[in-house]
Amino acid sequence: MPRPSKPLISRSAAVAAALEIIDTEGLDAFSVPRLAKHLGVQAPSLYYHFADKAELMSAIALHVIGDVSLPRRKPGPDWPEYFVTLGLNFRTGILRHRNAAPVLLEALPRTVLLRRYEDAAQxxxxSGVPDHLHVQILDGMERLTLGAVLTEAVRSPSSRATIFPNVDPASQPALARALAANDRTSKRLYEEMIRSFLHGVVRDEAIAAEPSALEA
Known part of the structure; x- marks a missing residue:
């Protein structure tokens, strides 16, 4: 579809309006004609800023990610806490836009985040972390945080207050006992999951560096 010669709206206004529709009405309710109507323009006006709907969705995903603040922590031996805080900030930002969570999986190519990955690698x-561990850490953090947070984001309102909903103590006694013994919230479980992963990388590296009993 040809683009108009002059923009009637700004790119940022279109993205903000798209996210507002998704937040309030759900992802299924969103479409380019729906966005155009919301902005009081014709659909072709949107194509001044976006080549197609896919580019618009990528812009929405980037906007959501852009709301995630970076931790203010200096490099050092406690570097895992930087990523714990980053993961928690990511969780907060995504849960602020629960309905848009699936967009991140579908419309956020890893290539557009290379600047952030470069900053994290630096x-x-x-912090003194060996180069050969960087990809393991960065790739693992992406998979862990995206998987955990997006799973939490798409849960129905009725099941958000429980870790495992609808557990029947009669038919799932072990799971029921585990839930009764658990004192961590979803947020705390997520935080400890990140911390366990990162400290596990450090531990495994230390073990691999130790001489075997035969070499000692």
């Missing part, structure tokens, strides 16, 4: 270097 932070790891400055």
């Amino acid at each position: 932070f790891l270097t400055a």
Whole structure:
């Protein structure tokens, strides 16, 4: 579809309006004609800023990610806490836009986040983390945080207050006992999951560096 010669709306206004529709009405309710109507323009006006709907969805995903603040922590031996805080900030930002969570999986290519990954790799270097661990850490953090947070984001309102909903103590006694013994919230479980992963990387690296009993 040809683009108009002059923009009637700004790119940022279109993205903000799209996210507002998704937040309030759900992702299924969103479409380019629906957005155009919301903005009081014709659909072709949107194509001045976006080549197609896919580009618009990518812009929405980037906007959501842009709301995630970076931790203010200097490099050092406690570097895992930087990523714990980053993961928690990511969780807060995504849960602020629950309905848009699936967009991140569908419309946020890893290539557009290379600047952030570069910054994180530089932070790891400055913290003394060996280069050969960086990809394991960065890729693992992406998979862990996206998987955990998006799963939480798409849960129905009725099941958000429980870790495992609808557990029947009669038919799932072990799981029921585990839930009764658990004192961590979803947020705390997520935080400890990140911390366990990162400290596990450090531990495994230390074990691998130790001489075997035969070599000692």
